[in-house]
Amino acid sequence: MGFKLKQTLGSVALIVVLSTLLIVLAVWQFRWTNELSNADWQRQQAALQTGMNAFRENLRTDLAGVCGGFANWEIGKADTVETLYARRCLDWQRSSEHRDLVANFYLWEKAPEGKYSFLEFNPQTSSFQREACPPRLGDLCDPSDLTGGFPWRGLEFGWRLHGQTLAMLHPLLEPASPQGVCPPHCTSAGLAIVELNRDYFLKTYFPELAQRYFGGAQGLFYQVAIADTATPPNFLYSSESKPSPQMVTSADGTIRLFSARRRSALEPRPEEPREGNAPLRRGWFGPPRGAFNRPPRESGGPPREPGGLARGFFPVPIFADSAAARWQLVVRHRNGSLREAVAITWRRNLLMGLGALLILGASMALVLVWSRRIQKLAKLQMDFVTGVSHELRTPVTVICSAAENLADGVVDSESQVKQYGALIGKEGKRLAAMIEQVLLFAATRNERGHYQRQPVAVEPTIDSAVADLAHLTRANGFTVEKEISPNLPPVMADPRALGRCLQNLMTNALKYGADGQWMAIRARPGSGSEAGEVLITVEDRGRGIEPEDLPHIFEPFYRGSAARASQEHGTGLGLSLAKEAAEAMGGKLTVTSSRGEGSAFTLHFPVAT
Ligand code: ADP
Numbered sequence: 384m385g386f387k388l389k390q391t392l393g394s395v396a397l398i399v400v401l402s403t404l405l406i407v408l409a410v411w412q413f414r415w416t417n418e419l420s421n422a423d424w425q426r427q428q429a430a431l432q433t434g435m436n437a438f439r440e441n442l443r444t445d446l447a448g449v450c451g452g453f454a455n456w457e458i459g460k461a462d463t464v465e466t467l468y469a470r471r472c473l474d475w476q477r478s479s480e481h482r483d484l485v486a487n488f489y490l491w492e493k494a495p496e497g498k499y500s501f502l503e504f505n506p507q508t509s510s511f512q513r514e515a516c517p518p519r520l521g522d523l524c525d526p527s528d529l530t531g532g533f534p535w536r537g538l539e540f541g542w543r544l545h546g547q548t549l550a551m552l553h554p555l556l557e558p559a560s561p562q563g564v565c566p567p568h569c570t571s572a573g574l575a576i577v578e579l580n581r582d583y584f585l586k587t588y589f590p591e592l593a594q595r596y597f598g599g600a601q602g603l604f605y606q607v608a609i610a611d612t613a614t615p616p617n618f619l620y621s622s623e624s625k626p627s628p629q630m631v632t633s634a635d636g637t638i639r640l641f642s643a644r645r646r647s648a649l650e651p652r653p654e655e656p657r658e659g660n661a662p663l664r665r666g667w668f669g670p671p672r673g674a675f676n677r678p679p680r681e682s683g684g685p686p687r688e689p690g691g692l693a694r695g696f697f698p699v700p701i702f703a704d705s706a707a708a709r710w711q712l713v714v715r716h717r718n719g720s721l722r723e724a725v726a727i728t729w730r731r732n733l734l735m736g737l738g739a740l741l742i743l744g745a746s747m748a749l750v751l752v753w754s755r756r757i758q759k760l761a762k763l764q765m766d767f768v769t770g771v772s773h774e775l776r777t778p779v780t781v782i783c784s785a786a787e788n789l790a791d792g793v794v795d796s797e798s799q800v801k802q803y804g805a806l807i808g809k810e811g812k813r814l815a816a817m818i819e820q821v822l823l824f825a826a827t828r829n830e831r832g833h834y835q836r837q838p839v840a841v842e843p844t845i846d847s848a849v850a851d852l853a854h855l856t857r858a859n860g861f862t863v864e865k866e867i868s869p870n871l872p873p874v875m876a877d878p879r880a881l882g883r884c885l886q887n888l889m890t891n892a893l894k895y896g897a898d899g900q901w902m903a904i905r906a907r908p909g910s911g912s913e914a915g916e917v918l919i920t921v922e923d924r925g926r927g928i929e930p931e932d933l934p935h936i937f938e939p940f941y942r943g944s945a946a947r948a949s950q951e952h953g954t955g956l957g958l959s960l961a962k963e964a965a966e967a968m969g970g971k972l973t974v975t976s977s978r979g980e981g982s983a984f985t986l987h988f989p990v991a992t
Contacts, residue, residue, distance in 0.1 A: 394751065394755070397751070398751065401744075401747055402744075405740055405743070405744050405747075408740055409737060409740050412733070412736040412737060412740065413733065413737075415736075416729060416732045416733045416736060417729070419729075419732065420725055420726075420728065420729035420732070423725055423728060423729075424721070424722070424725045427721055427724075427725065428635075428721065431597075431605075431635060431636050431714060431721065432636065434596035434597055434714075435596070435636050435638040435712055435714060436638070437596050438592050438593075438595075438596045438597075438638075438712055439638055439640055439712060441592055441595075441596075442592065442640060443640075443641075443701060445481055445484060445588075446484075446542075446544070446551065446701055447699040447701060448479075448480070448481050449479075449481055449484055449485060449551060449577060449579075450542040450551055450553065450577070450699040450701065451699050452471065452474070452475045452479055452481075453468070453471050453472075453475070453488075453553060453575060453577060465490065465492060465502060465510075465511045468488070468490055468504070468511065468575060469504065469509060469510050469511050472488045472504045472506075472509075473506075473509045476506060483580060483583045483587070483588075484579060484580055484583065484584070484588065485577055485578070485579060485580060486578045486579060486580040486581070486582075486583075487503065487504065487577075487578040488503070488504035488511075488575070488576070488577055488578070489501065489502065489503050489504070489516075489520070489575075489576040489578065490502040490504075490511055490555070490573055490574070490575055490576070491526055491573045491574040491576070492511075492555075492572070492573040493555075493571060493572050493573045499526035499573065500513055501513065501514060501515070501516045501524070501526070502514065519548065520548050520550065520576070520578070521547055521548055522547075523545065523548060523550065523552070523576060541553075541699070541700040541701070541702060542699060542700070542701050542702070543701075543702050543703070543704060544641055544701055544702070544703045544704065544707045545704055545706075545707070546703060546704050546705075546706030546707030546708075546709075546710065547704075547706050548578065549578070549579045549581050549584065550576050550577060550578045550579060551576070551577040551579065551701070552574055552575070552576055552577075553574070553575045553577075554571055554573075554574060554575075555571065555572040555573040555574060555575055556569035556570065556571060556572060557569065557570060557572040558570070584620070585619075585620050589607075589609065589620045590622065593605075593607040593622050597714060603622055603717065604716065604717060605622075605635070605714045605715060605716055605717060606621070606622055606623050606626075606630055606714070606715045606716075606717060607621070607622040607712070607713070607714055608620060608621040608622065608623070608626055608630055608631075608712075608713045608714075609621075609640065609710055609711070609712055609713070610626075610630075610631055610710070610711060610713050611706070611709040611710060611711075612631050612637065612709065612711050612713065613709065614628075615628050616628055616630075616631040616713075619710060629715075630713055630715050631713050633715060633719070633720055634713045634714060634715045635714055635715050635716050635720055635721040636713075636714045637711045637712065637713050637714070638711060638712045639708070639710070639711050639712075640703075640707075640710045640711065640712055641701060641702070641703035641707050641708055641710065642702070642703065642708070760940075763938070763939070763940035763941060763955070764940060766940060766942070766955070767940040767954060767955060767956075770942070770953070770954060770955065771817070771821065771954055774817055774952055774953075774954065775814065775817065777810075777952075778810035778811070778813050778814045779810075779814070781806060781807075781810045782807050782810050782811060782814075785803045785806050785807050785810075786807065788803065789803055817954065820954055820956050820957070820960070821954065821956070823956075823960055824939065824956045824959070824960055834876075834877035834880050834964070834967055834968050835877050836875050836876060836877055836968055836969065837875070837876075837877070837878070837991075838873040838874070838875060838991030839873055839874055839875075839876045839877075839878045839881055839991070840873050841867070841871050841873065841874060841906045841917055841919060842867050842871065842906070844878060844881055844882055844885065845865065845867065845885065845904055845906060845919070847882060848882050848885040848886050848889060849863055849865065849889075849904065851882075851886060852886060852889050852890070852893070855890075855893055856889075856893065856902075859893055859897065859900065860900050861893060861896075861900050861901065861902055862900065862901045862902070863902055863903075863904065864901070864902070864903035864904070865903070865904050865905075866903065866904070866905040866906075866907075867905070867906045867907075868906060868907040868908060871906055871907070871908065871917060872908065872917065872990045872991065873990070873991045874917045874970075874988035874989065874990060874991055875968070875969060875988065875989050875990070875991045876968045876969075876970065876988050877964075877968055880964045880968060881968070881986075881988070883960075883961075883964065884961040884964055884965060884972070884986055885904075885919070885921065885986070887957045887958070887960065887961045888921040888961060888984045888986075889902065889904070889921055890957065891921075891957060891958070891984070892921055892922075892923035892925070892982075894946075894951055894952070894953070895923065895925045895926060895943075895945075895946070895951070895982070896923025896924060896925030896926075896981060896982070897925060898924070898925050898926055899923055899924025899925050899981060901923065901924050902921065902922060902923045903920075903921075903922045903923075904919070904920070904921055904922075905918075905919070905920045905922070906918070906919045906920075908990070909987065913987065915989060915990055916970075916987045916988060916989055916990065917987075917988050917989075917990055918985050918986070918987055919985065919986045919988070920983050920984065920985040920986075921983070921984050921985075922981065922982070922983040922984075923981045923982055923983075924980065924981040925981050925982065926945060926978070926979060926981075927976045927977050927978040927979055927980055927981055927982055928943060928974070928976040928978070928982055929943060929944055929945060929978065930978070931944070932944055932945075933974070933976065936958050936974070937958050937959055937962045937972070938959060939955065939956055939959040940954070940955040940956065940959075941955050941959075942955040958972075958984075961984075961986075965986055965987070965988070968988065969988070969989050970986060970987050970988040970989065971986075971987045972984065972985070972986055972987075973985050973987065
């Protein structure tokens with residue numbers, strides 16, 4: 384097996400192995416991204432659920448903290464409802480961490496004769512004063528049914544959230560009889576109303592909670608709202624300035640903030656009637672029995688109740704009325720949905736991964752292509768060195784032997800001396816031209832070749848090139864046809880470089896068009912896409928160029944297969960130099976050729992304006 388074939392097979396095998404590896408990596412990448420995405424989806428869902436639960440618990444705890452500050456305990460003999468609550472309100476305002484949550488305190492106090500009076504807490508005087516019930520409290524201003532149809536019985540420690548007004552309600556209870564103990568034997572003494580600070584809740588409290596559980600350094604990841612999810616939804620709070628119903632219909636998660644009354648927690652079940660003095664059933668939130676039957680604290684001091692319970696720290700049952708029971712925490716991802724957000728991350732990860740693989744593949748392909756090019760160039764350079772050495776050897780040998788003959792006196796007649804002199808001169812010129820070409824190539828490569836562009840008349844330049852090569856055309860029996868369009872405009876070029884290009888093309892026509900012994904030089908203005916150019920064509924009727932050689936003939940050191948086979952003199956630099964020079968002067972060099980019929984090389988130069 385030849386070395387070249389082995390090399391090609393090796394390259395193909397390498398390409399196949401690398402491509403397979405890339406495909407396997409791409410499949411793995413795809414699967415891995417899918418798995419990651421699923422895990423991410425589950426994690427984010429769990430985090431969202433945890434966040435919603437925490438939001439709800441936080442809200443409930445804070446509200447319980449508010450309620451705890453006003454927890455009910457038996458009204459002592461020395462206290463009236465009013466003085467007891469006034470003290471609680473004062474303590475609350477002085478020491479509570481949740482001060483901002485509450486806007487006002489009110490009492491509906493039941494007078495002995497059974498009439499109710501409305502009292503408002505005045506922080507200046509630290510006492511409750513009779514006031515007219517503010518209309519914003521709505522149905523809470525109607526003392527005829529302060530229970531609002533809500534069965535308070537058994538809920539001695541419970542509070543009720545009034546959704547419409549955003550107020551916490553708590554029944555005021557007193558022992559049913561002077562010797563009685565409340566609970567269980569209580570009677571209504573009125574209603575405590577803690578009006579929550581709506582403004583603070585909407586502008587500060589909810590946004591802070593939303594940020595805490597659904598936000599990061601760059602703000603909220605989710606749109607957060609508290610809404611009555613009826614259709615259309617009614618928003619109590621929203622993180623969006625204009626909440627859309629879609630927030631509810633395509634929410635990623637919803638959770639009810641308050642449960643309605645849990646009957647089984649505090650009330651005797653119908654099937655389990657409470658007998659006599661049997662202890663009240665307590666739910667998870669039930670305080671220790673009797674904790675509030677102790678005498679109330681008379682003065683300031685640490686906020687601990689005599690029963691050993693820190694005020695506001697025990698769980699307080701909060702039940703919602705029908706409006707608040709419909710409130711749901713609604714959470715929807717900023718990107719439309721959590722699925723979409725995860726899908727975006729999936730797409731991005733996949734693109735990044737596949738992009739990296741693509742770049743890897745492209746780099747590998749480039750390395751392969753470049754290594755092949757470098758190999759080819761190295762081979763061409765070797766061919767060039769061999770070719771140039773071979774080319775140099777012939778004139779040098781001729782010059783040396785002619786010089787030897789002259790020195791040895793072998794040549795004696797004057798005509799022979801002249802002949803020898805002419806031969807030495809001719810071979811010397813060939814040598815000089817070759818060296819010139821190599822130096823020119825090196826100069827072009829090092830970007831030392833600079834051209835002075837100026838308007839150049841085409842016809843005289845062609846005439847001068849034809850004249851310079853007249854001895855060769857004559858010697859080779861060539862017919863040179865010249866066809867110059869009348870009124871041809873001058874072109875922008877370096878006159879010497881243009882002349883060299885023409886000579887190069889004519890020399891090639893002489894070398895490779897020997898079969899036809901004919902060449903034509905035409906110059907005409909370009910038309911259509913070539914308008915604004917002057918086209919100078921050197922045409923021959925030689926052997927033409929092999930199709931497989933055609934794409935490479937402008938590459939430096941490249942020699943056509945026929946030229947190599949027939950051992951035609953040359954370095955493979957002529958066309959590459961002519962093309963580079965034409966392009967450096969703002970023009971170009973093109974070729975058309977058909978095998979056995981000849982070739983036509985055309986220089987395109989811009990018209991000088
Ligand atoms: P060189 O003539 O020294 O080989 P060139 O760069 O001038 O180098 O030409 C490169 C190759 O292009 C030649 O080896 C030959 O195969 C092909 N070629 C150039 N001119 C002609 C032409 N007029 N007819 C046929 N083949 C040509």
